[in-house]
Amino acid sequence: MASVTSTITEDFLTCSICLEIFTDPKTLPCLHSFCKDCVNNLTILEGACINSYSCPICRESFQLPKGGADDLKTNFCLKNLIDFVTSTKKANEFCSFCHTKGENNDAVALCLTCNDLLCPECADHLHRSTTLTMHHRVVPLAEVTAGKYNDEIRSKQKIPCLKHEGEDLRFFCEKCDVPVCRDCIVLGHQNHKCLDPSDARKDMEDSEHIDATSLCLTCNDLLCPDCADHRHRSSTLTIHHRVVPLAEVTAGKYNDEIRSKQQIPCIKHEGEDFRFFCETCDVPVCRDCIVLSHQNHRCVAPSDARKHMEENLNSLMTSLNEKVKTFNTAKNSIVSAQKEIEIKREELNKDLEKQMNAIVENLMDSKKRVEKEMNQLMMSKQGLLRTQEESIEVERKILDETYIYCRKILRCGSDIEVLSMKTEMKERLSKLKYSNYTEICDIKAIVLPDIQFCNEGTIFKMEVKMSDKENSKPKDESNAVVAKEHTEDENNEISSTVFQDQPETNKPYYTSIAWLDENTIAVVDKRNQKLKIISREKSVTRTSFVKNCIVVSPYRHGLACRTEGSALHVFNRSLELQKTFTSVSTLFTCHPKSFDICWMSNSKTVAVLRNNDVKEITIYDPNTDSNLSEPKFGHVLLNGTFAVSDWGKECIFLIMRTGCVVRRKYIDSCSKPGSISSDSNYNIYVCDFQRSVVVIFAQRGETLRSVQLEAIAPNPKSIAIEYETALIANSKFIVEVKLK
Incomplete structure (x- = not known):
């Protein structure tokens, strides 16, 4: 766990709606967090009759659960960080034990075991005078506020189980992919594989990978040197499997053999591959499909079906080839047109220079007018580019904020806190990863106007051309x-x-x-x-x-x-x-x-x-x-x-x-x-x-x-x-x- 004092700022713990330290922080699907009361107030302002609201920061829409803000996921990482920062800044407060007796004695020490504030008398004598508290660890409050015990205090913070009162989430169920307490394991996760949070986090972040050096052509398994030489063929089922060096596979030596063994699995019947083609239903089928759904249908071998299909496609491919020729012809026409445009441009430049000598008197006025029109057009096009730049900046900011947030959670969150946010972070990161930003980042070529000479008093005029569309x-x-x-x-x-x-x-x-x-x-x-x-x-x-x-x-x-x-x-x-x-x-x-x-x-x-x-x-x-x-x-x-x-x-x-x-x-x-x-x-x-x-x-x-x-x-x-x-x-x- 990274040192909190060096990474967490007050802005990270502040609600962007009320501008106060979070109170019962709730997390939206976009990973932005707000106080529970702030979310409730937001839904009231936008209208209770709708169920879709916008995040105040990124404006992304989200659905409010039936139970309102109470059913949104609590950000225990932020909650524990706030409790931690509050506990390490306790100064000028009263003794917890004396306060229960109506006495207000200044605290000078903190019990790291039970988190009680203690006056000098309680710290030196009373607090550890029972068998239950005699081994409690009492330290000076000044050292606590100085940050000496930050990591120790932080490591003891827990997330309470919402289902079982008095229990903390101490384990991680690998099967259900959720943190669990001891009662959860007994009542709902028996026979599930439950791990210590540190082990589960290590599996998530730093899974061990051993480089493969061989490939089994029989079962398509990638193998390390030890498995290739000893383990893989150590049973009667795999003793005759064919294992070859991976370097030869990547060199293409076994391409034909690998391709010939590739099959498409049947999505309806586990363990079966598509081996036949039903001409009646026009779909590939497995053996179980034929028995259960395609009896009395005409089912043939894929090679025969492909031969029949290729015969039908030949005529379509011929037509397609003709269209390809048409496109090639069109492309050649475009190339010729571009050359013609370039030649025409040079001719117009020469003609423009020739005509300028005859109309010098009106030249400057006409030039200024065209420059004004041109500047207006250029400003318009620059405005469009600025709009596109702003859109790019909005998308970039969303990506940057999500990256910074996840990085801080991974660096500052405890194992169980990170795992409690695993699903939301993974969904958000996956969505942003596979989003296609090609068009918004595609800066199209700008079509600029031409300058045309005319015999009227204007001398020059700007001719803006429009596309066929x-x-x-x-x-x-x-x-x-x-x-x-x-x-x-x-x-x-x-x-x-x-x-x-x-x-x-x-x-x-x-x-x-x-x-x-x-x-x-x-x-x-x-x-x-x-x-x-x-x-x-x-x-x-x-x-x-x-x-x-x-x-x-x-x-x-x-x-x-x-x-x-x-x-x-x-x-x-x-x-x-x-x-x-x-x-x-x-x-x-x-x-x-x-x-x-x-x-x-x-x-x-x-x-x-x-x-x-x-x-x-x-x-x-x-x-x-x-x-x-x-x-x-x-x-x-x-x-x-x-x-x-x-x-x-x-x-x-x-x-x-x-x-x-x-x-x-x-x-x-x-x-x-x-x-x-x-x-x-x-x-x-x-x-x-x-x-x-x-x-x-x-x-x-x-x-x-x-x-x-x-x-x-x-x-x-x-x-x-x-x-x-x-x-x-x-x-x-x-x-x-x-x-x-």
Whole structure:
């Protein structure tokens, strides 16, 4: 344990709300601590009717437990440090024993055993005059306040067990990953492996690692020299295992052999690998899967299934190769255009110099005007860069504060105190570690203006050029029109295909869109409280009045629509109401050919409706007890995986059909990810309303790219991907963009 006096400052022990020394400190998920009463006052100020509050320091949202601030985790490290600092600064206080008799005698000593303050008479005679106290250690109070016994006092501080009165947390249960007292072990942790806190902390911080020098090709174990030569093959089960030097493995000598032995384990049946492929269900299966779920299905060897798959993919790969050629052609065109620009720049410089000689009289006035315009433009661009710099500084400060806090806890906390904060620190550090800051730290190239000569009195003028995307922004937003991305023919004429909405008394306010087929879409007009089906050829074909409707999702037999009142209405393709469900908080968007309608009524289960039967799937995370907290948007991929936008956790959850959480995707600078969709390659598209961006990432979590929509459809509210085309709604209009 590091010396406290050299590392702990008064600021570290001061509540940033009341600016006083902590009283019963409580820790938030972001690792910032406040007094219990300060947290209660904060929730009262922000409103008791909500359950989500912001940290006063970093503004990160947190959920308050049902019991209020009392149920937040107590920061015993801070509490004990405060008690320690208070006890070592006791001066000009009265004798503890004499005070009980009504006498106020100044204390001159401290009993390190029972922490009593003692006057000279008690210190020399009375305090150690019983068999219970005769061996107590009494030291001068002046030496205590000077810090001579700081480490000894600190080492004796304990954390009380909240479940068993009078007991301290003296052990650490390795199985349950929590500190425990003696009663905890007897009543709830029998047969568990319980360690001394110092041993548990040593395992956590300084686990011993012996370098491996060999690899067993049979069981894939890495082995140290002793295990490789003696221990590993010392049983009848492993005597014939093949052990080879690790250097030969890293050199690639056994690559083919290792790859041939790699298998994919079956997640449903422990100990079984995927050895067959079910062509009926189009999934890999193990032997137990065939016996229990795939009887009478056509199951073939993976090599045969792969051969059939490659035949089907060849045509797609040919088409893809053609697209690669198109991209190469486009790249060559860009290179040529860049060379042409450079040549043109040199020509303009020469022409500018030539013309300047003829108009010297007006030159200075024109030059000053252009300089003023240019300075204004440059200041605007510098302002954008300063804003980005401030955002970077905010993120850097969060990382720096978390690092400093954890470093101080590890240096100053006792073993049991460090372990009591292990889960919170690990979750916080893991979240910050895997957060993607690529975009916020990506400093894009600045496009500067050109200087153009003209024959007018102004002589020079600044010409600011706009990108194609900025020029393609819809000019007329008074009528609700869904416009397809513009294309140019050989004569450079613009053409487009549109969906036409019907005239309305009130200007439409679109909140959700969905594909029904290649030429038909479904639209939610919240302001006019209508669910519309719009055809590319016949405009609006059907309309249904749905009060307070906000989200629509297609499925094979019709549409599902959720209202602001948490009602879910199921319609057929003629918009005739079939069923209604209540208490629906999140409706999952699906692909038009889906047999299911999926939704969430709480943060723990997903409901699936198929053929009038509702099945509930329980959500669980095998790696942590922390689960969904505030799901806002949901989507079902073609392979059945659920994607859920959770504002409470500020990430996208990917959940398998079994309910298992397989991944959390954090999106840079996006604390509230919006509407979700996906394409046939299982790539996932997420709307960022605030930044006017659509972020695209693969199912395995890799960010593929971001699409800026500021010039096309700023502040996107809904997205639907189908037929290699995206529909994007931003309340005022809906843009149809052809994917490439």
